[in-house]
Amino acid sequence: MHITRAVEYGIIGMLYLAGHDRGKVVMIDEISRKEDIPKSFLGKIFQSLTRAGLVNSNRGAGGGFYMARDSDQINILDIIEAVEGKIALQRCLDAATGCSNSDSCALCLLLHDIQETVKQTLANTTLADLAQKHADMKSHKHPQRPLTESVRLPDIRTE
């Protein structure tokens, strides 16, 4: 249960773009150097981000990538799903497969519910939130307040 490098690089890359003027075109090579991410790999990741419509690309000389939306209109879940495809905590929950294990299907339901909560958590944080925090830290303001507050989840009801 972890976040892949590809997703991590994707977030860092988007964060880099978000740190420039909207519409500013930036090359993979620049991001790769500045953020110390393997260039070819980052190129692949940005292909996914482009296909998902999070960034736009210009090909040819003078080309590069630029944000397709404002950074407060892009959240972490968008990026994860762009890079990894739809989140599925379990094979069961993969749309295509479906669930054959009728004897433990309560588990599938549980995991589904947990998955939705996780997705909601991820969808609740935008790139703008993250960029803001990033900027704060660079200026040594180091806010001690957590980015996401603790949540008291409602009690489970099975009936």
Add this chain to the structure above:
Amino acid sequence: MHITRAVEYGIIGMLYLAGHDRGKVVMIDEISRKEDIPKSFLGKIFQSLTRAGLVNSNRGAGGGFYMARDSDQINILDIIEAVEGKIALQRCLDAATGCSNSDSCALCLLLHDIQETVKQTLANTTLADLAQKHADMKSHKHPQRPLTESVRLPDIRTE
């Protein structure tokens, strides 16, 4: 970002134990056959559950496993951490390593906060909740209500 087979089997195995009288000793072989899980693999998983104190084991003839606590005192996070070790969404968050990438540390903080929320979600569901739901489903009552309700997360504050 997914749950491993080992964790899945661990949950199913615990669920099986929870379906019997507290203190009833059950062999790996039985769980393996009834739930169709590879025996040696399940044995390994139960070793972890034992080390974590979620179940107790008796060795020798007539041995087996039994719950160490009541099922409402064991939650899903307990099981995941018993089988996989502490959850770390990112290498950064692995206690030992620490974070060297100062330039993207806001990301680490974000992931840390998200991680805590995810953990809270997992910790909020007990084996008893799951077993109850399981029983309901077997008796064809099929509750349509989700096990975990949707959560409206509080807004992010960066200041």
Add this chain to the structure above:
DNA sequence: CTGAATAGGACGAAAAATGTCCGGTTTAAG
């Protein structure tokens, strides 16, 4: 036309997940 830059697919190495196996230890029972 030429060089710069992304698009996309094929490929490969490394790491992790998923098991298997075997010798060791403990225990109940004869």
Add this chain to the structure above:
DNA sequence: CTTAAACCGGACATTTTTCGTCCTATTCAG
């Protein structure tokens, strides 16, 4: 005491996923 049953623990093998690289095509500015 011996034996068979059952867990313990480590080493090992297989498969899948991750983490990239590389090459060719396409597009575009100058």
